[in-house]
Amino acid sequence: MVTVAAAEDLRRIITNWRDAGERVGFVPTMGALHEGHLALVRRARELADRVVVSVFVNPTQFGPDEDFELYPRDANRDAVLLADEGADLLFLPEVATIYPDGAVTRVRLAGPPATGLEAAHRPGHFEGVATVVTLLFEIVRPDLAVFGEKDAQQLAVVRRLVRDLHLPLEIVGHPTVREADGLAMSSRDAYLSPPERRAATVLHRALSAARDAIEGGEREAITVRRRMREILESESLAAIDYADVVDAETFEPVTRIRGRVVLPLAAHIGKTRLIDNIHLEVANATSPSS
Numbered sequence: 001m002v003t004v005a006a007a008e009d010l011r012r013i014i015t016n017w018r019d020a021g022e023r024v025g026f027v028p029t030m031g032a033l034h035e036g037h038l039a040l041v042r043r044a045r046e047l048a049d050r051v052v053v054s055v056f057v058n059p060t061q062f063g064p065d066e067d068f069e070l071y072p073r074d075a076n077r078d079a080v081l082l083a084d085e086g087a088d089l090l091f092l093p094e095v096a097t098i099y100p101d102g103a104v105t106r107v108r109l110a111g112p113p114a115t116g117l118e119a120a121h122r123p124g125h126f127e128g129v130a131t132v133v134t135l136l137f138e139i140v141r142p143d144l145a146v147f148g149e150k151d152a153q154q155l156a157v158v159r160r161l162v163r164d165l166h167l168p169l170e171i172v173g174h175p176t177v178r179e180a181d182g183l184a185m186s187s188r189d190a191y192l193s194p195p196e197r198r199a200a201t202v203l204h205r206a207l208s209a210a211r212d213a214i215e216g217g218e219r220e221a222i223t224v225r226r227r228m229r230e231i232l233e234s235e236s237l238a239a240i241d242y243a244d245v246v247d248a249e250t251f252e253p254v255t256r257i258r259g260r261v262v263l264p265l266a267a268h269i270g271k272t273r274l275i276d277n278i279h280l281e282v283a284n285a286t287s288p289s290s
């Protein structure tokens with residue numbers, strides 16, 4: 001695996017691959033890699049001839065009171081993990097490479113799915129995500145890019161962006177990788193104290209209860225939201241940002257549960273903000289006729 005910091009070096013290597021007829025898969029990350037990220041790399045290896053991974057803690061997607069400075073960084077460890085996984089190229093740019101002096105251009109989605117939920121709780125977040133993803137796609141020019149369903153609204157935003165801007169690549173979603181007790185793996189799990197780590201399973205417990213209710217026939221979103229809230233509120237270390245039932249494409253709240261829906265949650269466990277979700281497909285069954 002080669003590690004490069006300059007966009008021109010990356011371009012030269014990738015152009016050679018492309019000229020040889022090889023398909024390029026891309027996995028953008030912010031580093032502090034865990035099994036969730038590595039699963040995306042494995043998926044990209046299955047789907048493409050060459051795999052490029054970026055590690056870039058993107059300043060524009062953090063709010064002024066968020067954890068940009070604190071965000072865990074360990075490029076050496078990340079490089080070892082990626083080499084073991086068979087990645088071909090690690091792109092490790094400086095902030096000034098992605099945002100050259102004087103860069104003022106931003107990419108902003110003007111509607112759903114970039115409204116509500118994360119957009120409401122983290123103003124400017126999706127503008128930062130859309131901007132960096134567009135820049136990275138332009139620098140790497142991959143045939144496909146793999147994103148985790150763990151960040152479900154982000155994945156919907158990226159799919160919308162690629163369609164709206166006619167970008168010539170395929171977006172592949174990958175299921176959330178979890179710890180044995182159900183906690184969705186996240187680089188931010190490293191912030192949790194032992195009692196907080198135990199409390200953090202409440203997100204998965206709330207989602208499992210919601211899934212059980214829907215599989216048991218519940219179709220009123222308001223009832224499912226209430227159930228998730230009850231469980232989250234039963235954990236004294238958790239403070240809820242949102243617990244919702246939304247359409248899988250627009251991320252707008254639904255009233256009746258049918259078709260493809262996402263149940264997204266966000267909560268603070270102590271000072272650490274965690275998100276999780278499940279995707280469900282509910283058959284549009286008509287009520288049995290008498």
Ligand code: AMP
Nearest residue numbers: 029030031036147148150151176177185
């Ligand atoms: P991040 O480094 O947190 O920005 O995440 C980089 C990519 O890894 C994004 O596409 C995330 O959705 C994905 N990802 C992070 N955690 C997980 C996980 N537990 N399971 C699957 N994908 C994940």
